[in-house]
Amino acid sequence: MQSRRELRKHNNRNNLYLIIIGVIIIIAIICGVFIHNKRVQAEQKQRTFATTHFNPNVTIYGVKVGNLTVNKATNKINEKADNVFFLRNKKLVSERDANIQTIDSQTVQNYFDKQHTDLPNNKKYTYNSKDLSEAKKNLQKMQKASVTYNIAGKSFKLNAADLIREVTYKDGKYQFTDVKGLTKKLKEINNQVKTLKKTYKIVVPVGNKVDGKTITTTNESYGWGVYVKKATTAVEKAFMNGDATVDGSKYIYGEGFSTYAHGYGKSNNGIGNNYVVVSIKNQELWIVRKGRVAVHLNDVVTGTLKGGKGSQTPKGVWYIMYKQSPSVLRGFNDDGSKYASKVQYWMPFTLSGCGLHDASWRTDWSKTAYLQGGSHGCVNIRPAEIRSVWDNVITNEPVIVY
Known part of the structure; x- marks a missing residue:
């Protein structure tokens, strides 16, 4: 049987164990609370960080x-x-x-x-x-584009891969930065189809017969050509939009007083069936309407043949720039003095000042008057006959001088 002293020792030992266990539990609780608080603080810090910062990846x-x-x-x-983004030399x-x-x-x-x-x-x-991704997609598609360029009854196949060296997508816009190949091709097309400065044969009237004889003439201000700059832009747009064709007739130009493309789509080398003809050798004038001779004047006077070149009526095909009634014609005589001549009807056809008009001051209407006593380059018409010319002449119609 245990003595009272031994029992007391046993109880003290148990109490010590309980105290130690209690202390351990308390420490564990304190540590747990501390760790939890740290975790909460860390999470809160991360939450705060995440509200203002991107995720790591x-x-x-x-x-x-x-x-x-x-x-x-x-x-x-x-x-x-x-x-x-660039499409450069076929590479993106x-x-x-x-x-x-x-x-x-x-x-x-x-x-x-x-x-x-x-x-x-x-x-x-x-x-x-998204912009660059879309640009890449569009440039890949554009690189494979092919357009048929139609003009003057002819068709030309244009392939982007062959003609475009560089396209840039920049600041939301596509810029064709190297199109030398396309420009060169359109210039070649222009040389094939243009009528400006073109030399050709045409039938002109003799007497009152419209189909009189064949002459060789050259278009001067009359005619049209490919407006290469505008045509280039149109083809670029077609390449980007995936259009199959381009109507080249929308991108042509003319020269002289008006940039209107004269004669496009017309028969008879672009002359059509309404035109004026002036024969310097015979000193005659014809106005053809709807393929028939409407006016025939047998004694006009053209520019002075034996004077300076500036006094001669220029040959070639021109066009009536405008009509004005009445008018005052101003210029210089061969001796340098100025002149101012009043006319009732004025129909210029060159920028240098040559045109059709009445000449009330003229007395010599002979067939040889133009040799030494002709005009300053205009076609002089008798006052009694000018009205028939005025009534039949149309602005922008061709004037053939030969």
């Missing part, structure tokens, strides 16, 4: 912006991201232009909102430029 426009704020991410993207490449803003803070904020989580995570987020 976020890439925008090819630039890593993990753990950056919206402002810092915006600055970094604008400093490093490509923002220009992207580059950076420091003069162009790649992205604004609101767009970066939108990307931030998409990837935002309460706590940071290591998930990968990648956001590409």
Whole structure:
């Protein structure tokens, strides 16, 4: 049987154990509370961080912006991201232009909102430029484009891959920066189809017969050509839009007083069936209407043949620039003195001042008057006959002088 002393020792030992266990429990509780508080504090810190910073693995426009704020991410993207796309020598490449803003803070904020989580995570987020992606797609498509260029009854096949060396997508716009091949091709087309400065054979009246004889003449101000600059832009647009054809008649030009493309689509070498004919040798004038001789004057007087070249009536095909009644014709005589002649009807056909008009001051209407006593280059018409010319002449119609 245990003695009272032994029993007391046993109880003291048990109490000590209980105290130690209690202390351990208290320490454990304190540590647990401390660790929990630390964890809560850490999570709160992470939550706070996540409200203003990107997750660790976020890439925008090819630039890593993990753990950056919206402002810092915006600055970094604008400093490093490509923002220009090129189709250069049949290859697609992207580059950076420091003069162009790649992205604004609101767009970066939108990307931030998409990837935002309460706590940071290591998930990968990648956001590409929609503009550059679309530009790449469009340039790939454009590179394969083919357009049929129709003009003057002819068709020409134009392939982008053969004619376009460089296209740039920059600041939201496509710019064709090297189209020398296309320009060269359109110039070749112009040389094949244009009528400006073209030399050809045409039938002119004799007497009252419209089909009189064949002469060789050259278009001067009359005619048209391909407006290469505008045509180039039209083909570029067709390549980008995927259009199959381009109507070349919309991109032509004329010369002289008006840039109207004279004679396009007309028969008879572009002359049509309404025109004026002047014979210097025979000193005659015809006006043809709807393929018939409407007016025939047998004794006009043209520019002085044996004077200076500036006094001769220029040969070739021109056009009536405008009609004016009455008018005062001003210029210089061969001796340098000025002249001012009043006329009732004035129909100029060259920028140098040659035209059709009445000449009330003229007394010599002979067939040889033009040799030494002709006009300053105009076609003089008797006052009694000028009205028939005025009534039948049409602005922009051709004037054939031979």
